Amino acid sequence: MNQSEPAIAAVHGGVLMEASPYGFDKKKLGMWVFIVSDACTFAAFLFAYGYMRVGTPIWGTPFGFSSIVNGIVMTAVLLSSSLTILAAVRASQTGAKASASKWLGLTMLLGTVFAALHLREWFKLIGEGWRLFYNPTGGAPQFGATFFSVTGLHLTHVVTGVIALAFITRGYNQGRYDESHVETAGLYWHFVDLVWMFVFPLMYLMNAR
Amino acid sequence: MSSNRELAMSSYVGIGAGLMVIVGIEVILTYQHLPTRTLLFSLLSLASLEGFVAVMYLMHVKYERPILFWTIFPATLFVLALLCYIWPDAFRMASMRLLK
Numbered sequence: 428m429n430q431s432e433p434a435i436a437a438v439h440g441g442v443l444m445e446a447s448p449y450g451f452d453k454k455k456l457g458m459w460v461f462i463v464s465d466a467c468t469f470a471a472f473l474f475a476y477g478y479m480r481v482g483t484p485i486w487g488t489p490f491g492f493s494s495i496v497n498g499i500v501m502t503a504v505l506l507s508s509s510l511t512i513l514a515a516v517r518a519s520q521t522g523a524k525a526s527a528s529k530w531l532g533l534t535m536l537l538g539t540v541f542a543a544l545h546l547r548e549w550f551k552l553i554g555e556g557w558r559l560f561y562n563p564t565g566g567a568p569q570f571g572a573t574f575f576s577v578t579g580l581h582l583t584h585v586v587t588g589v590i591a592l593a594f595i596t597r598g599y600n601q602g603r604y605d606e607s608h609v610e611t612a613g614l615y616w617h618f619v620d621l622v623w624m625f626v627f628p629l630m631y632l633m634n635a636r
Numbered sequence: 637m638s639s640n641r642e643l644a645m646s647s648y649v650g651i652g653a654g655l656m657v658i659v660g661i662e663v664i665l666t667y668q669h670l671p672t673r674t675l676l677f678s679l680l681s682l683a684s685l686e687g688f689v690a691v692m693y694l695m696h697v698k699y700e701r702p703i704l705f706w707t708i709f710p711a712t713l714f715v716l717a718l719l720c721y722i723w724p725d726a727f728r729m730a731s732m733r734l735l736k
Binding site: 448449450451459463466467470471474475477478479480481482483484495499502503506507509510513514517614617618620621624625627628629632633635 | 645648649652655656659662663665666667672673675676679680682683686687690691694695700701703704707708711712715716719720722723725726727728729730
């Protein structure tokens with residue numbers, strides 16, 4: 428960690444004020460606050476799922492090996508998108524606009540692929556008869572409720588992230604946004620990836636046949 | 637702003653590959669047919685390791701001022717620790733017998 432950066436005073440509206448103790452702007456701090464609160468939301472969902480999963484003797488294991496392979500591919504796609512957003516942030520910080528836009532575009536593409544793979548898995552389960560409150564194998568009906576709510580919340584974050592990245596890319600290309608916007612959007616995208624690192628083992632692997 | 641001590645892009649690719657290796661270990665563990673409780677805590681431990689690496693390196697907390705780390709981690713871990721109060725009841729339910 429960097430401990431040697433001095434606290435530099437900054438001028439806000441003509442008034443000299445002490446700089447942020449965090450050493451970065453309020454957008455990024457706001458994103459961190461959001462991430463912490465959102466992490467607690469996901470944690471509450473996952474703990475509730477864990478409670479039911481451990482405490483229910485007949486739960487049901489709907490995921491065959493093909494679904495697990497699909498999950499591994501989804502993980503690889505999302506991890507790759509974390510690397511492409513890192514490349515976009517790096518490019519924007521060096522002023523390479525075209526390169527930053529290219530990496531942002533690739534991140535959006537990977538996010539879209541992830542969402543498509545996710546929906547494919549959903550439709551497969553629905554086709555097998557799984558519903559929010561119905562288990563076609565006769566086990567605990569809570570599986571559908573926990574699976575669709577947790578993965579649905581995550582999918583919403585991915586789709587929202589892709590839309591946000593599209594706005595950021597457009598604004599960045601038009602000169603309305605700068606590298607700090609790209610960096611803040613990148614922080615959000617990494618968080619989406621981070622959540623999946625918990626969702627995949629807990630929702631998919633714990634329910635593998 | 638982050639400091640200039642950040643890793644090269646190739647190092648981040650290495651971190652990404654390392655995270656995929658952990659995912660591979662998780663999948664292998666899944667097919668060892670461990671008891672539910674053991675599998676849950678094994679997967680949670682590995683996922684926590686992945687999450688820590690992602691936060692420190694991909695989200696750059698390692699390269700920010702320490703105050704960010706100390707603002708975020710203790711409070712978040714405290715909330716997660718409080719949520720753990722549910723486990724004893726989950727284990728109690730798991731050991732209850734089914735009535736036919």
